[in-house]
Amino acid sequence: MSPKKVTIIGSGNWGSAIARIVGNTTKSFPDQFDPQVRMYVYEEIVNGEKLSEVINTRHENIKYLPGKILPENVVAVTDLVKSCEGSNILIFVVPHQFVKGLCEKLVGKIPADTQAISLIKGVSTGGIERGGLKLISEEIKEILKIEVSVLMGANLAPEVANDNFCEATIGCKRKAEDGPLLKKLFHTDNFRINVVEDAHTVELCGALKNVVACAAGFTDGLGYGDNTKAAVIRLGLMETTKFVEHYYPGSNLETFFESCGIADLITTCYGGRNRKVCEAFVKTGKTLAEVEKELLNGQSAQGPLTAEEVYLMMKKTGLDAKFPLFTAVHKICAGEMKPAELVDCLRNHPEHM
Numbered sequence: 359m360s361p362k363k364v365t366i367i368g369s370g371n372w373g374s375a376i377a378r379i380v381g382n383t384t385k386s387f388p389d390q391f392d393p394q395v396r397m398y399v400y401e402e403i404v405n406g407e408k409l410s411e412v413i414n415t416r417h418e419n420i421k422y423l424p425g426k427i428l429p430e431n432v433v434a435v436t437d438l439v440k441s442c443e444g445s446n447i448l449i450f451v452v453p454h455q456f457v458k459g460l461c462e463k464l465v466g467k468i469p470a471d472t473q474a475i476s477l478i479k480g481v482s483t484g485g486i487e488r489g490g491l492k493l494i495s496e497e498i499k500e501i502l503k504i505e506v507s508v509l510m511g512a513n514l515a516p517e518v519a520n521d522n523f524c525e526a527t528i529g530c531k532r533k534a535e536d537g538p539l540l541k542k543l544f545h546t547d548n549f550r551i552n553v554v555e556d557a558h559t560v561e562l563c564g565a566l567k568n569v570v571a572c573a574a575g576f577t578d579g580l581g582y583g584d585n586t587k588a589a590v591i592r593l594g595l596m597e598t599t600k601f602v603e604h605y606y607p608g609s610n611l612e613t614f615f616e617s618c619g620i621a622d623l624i625t626t627c628y629g630g631r632n633r634k635v636c637e638a639f640v641k642t643g644k645t646l647a648e649v650e651k652e653l654l655n656g657q658s659a660q661g662p663l664t665a666e667e668v669y670l671m672m673k674k675t676g677l678d679a680k681f682p683l684f685t686a687v688h689k690i691c692a693g694e695m696k697p698a699e700l701v702d703c704l705r706n707h708p709e710h711m
């Protein structure tokens with residue numbers, strides 16, 4: 359078996375942090391992986407220089423992960439199709455609103471035996487019209503006709519890039535077949551991977567924790583303390599388990615105890631961008647777009663968009679009333695509900711009845 363070529367599609371905060379890991383693991387296992395890792399970069403000019411050229415000369419993503427050196431075998435490529443040519447493993451790591459457009463550019467260019475793994479936390483808009491759910495992994499699979507696994511976990515990119523110890527979960531439907539190689543690609547001393555088969559649950563935990571993090575940001579902005587945030591986390595977890603069970607009956611409860619579940623909820627509700635942006639939204643009275651622009655320097659908080667997408671799909675089938683926390687997050691983001699009303703929503707939550 360010849361060594362697998364790997365492409366990272368995305369070079370934001372998480373894409374760059376994961377490039378540091380994958381650049382090193384591919385070098386460590388030359389029998390399994392081609393050591394050159396191509397990274398698709400959505401080109402932009404930063405301080406008068408092309409970002410891709412800075413990455414290829416100074417090996418630093420000065421906009422999205424400043425101060426951290428990328429391995430030299432990670433090569434920035436600005437042509438998406440060229441970045442994927444001949445690759446056997448595609449790592450998708452872009453804000454979820456860009457996935458469909460990128461995949462459509464790759465149609466007909468990706469052999470059927472290519473594997474993908476999505477690190478994207480979000481849901482597709484593709485299910486909304488029919489009131490159903492479409493996962494990002496399903497969107498990629500549908501467009502490119504390839505197998506897609508997922509990797510989610512309590513992984514704030516700056517801490518991962520700092521090599522601080524953490525865990526992550528790979529969800530892989532063909533666990534026996536694909537799990538070992540994918541684990542090899544990501545598993546390090548400080549980034550510990552567990553592989554599970556229940557990929558839907560892994561992916562939905564990753565998407566929905568961003569919605570819960572918005573609620574945590576709202577309560578922080580309102581000046582409530584850690585007890586309130588713990589209630590947000592607990593009720594958010596209850597809604598997440600119920601949501602997963604509704605769309606994928608028979609999911610494995612144990613998956614919620616993996617890094618993708620409770621651990622990611624905790625880290626995101628304390629240290630994430632969604633929390634930060636939503637806290638500032640309440641404190642400043644500015645719009646979410648304004649605070650995102652001011653605080654994140656081009657990075658993206660996926661929670662408000664995911665809350666809207668989840669709300670629209672639930673609304674179609676009248677499910678929204680059963681998920682008051684998810685619904686409240688959307689309504690607050692959309693200006694249909696005051697942030698202070700969130701506490702009433704928590705107070706009257708069905709979990710207390």
Ligand SMILES: NC(=O)c1ccc[n+]([C@@H]2O[C@H](COP(=O)([O-])OP(=O)(O)OC[C@H]3O[C@@H](n4cnc5c(N)ncnc54)[C@H](O)[C@@H]3O)[C@@H](O)[C@H]2O)c1
Nearest residue numbers: 369370371372373400451452453456478479514515657658
């Ligand atoms: N940052 C984290 O700590 C973290 C950790 C785990 C998972 N994630 C998830 O990973 C995914 C990617 O997040 P990120 O932090 O790497 O991204 P980011 O928030 O840093 O987003 C910026 C990226 O979007 C790209 N972009 C902007 N406009 C684009 C366009 N029109 N087409 C294509 N790309 C465009 C930019 O070039 C940049 O690479 C998200 O789903 C996120 O939830 C992030």
Ligand SMILES: O=P(O)(O)OC[C@H](O)CO
Nearest residue numbers: 511512513514630631632
């Ligand atoms: O900064 P956030 O809120 O996008 O969260 C980042 C990661 O998903 C945490 O695991």
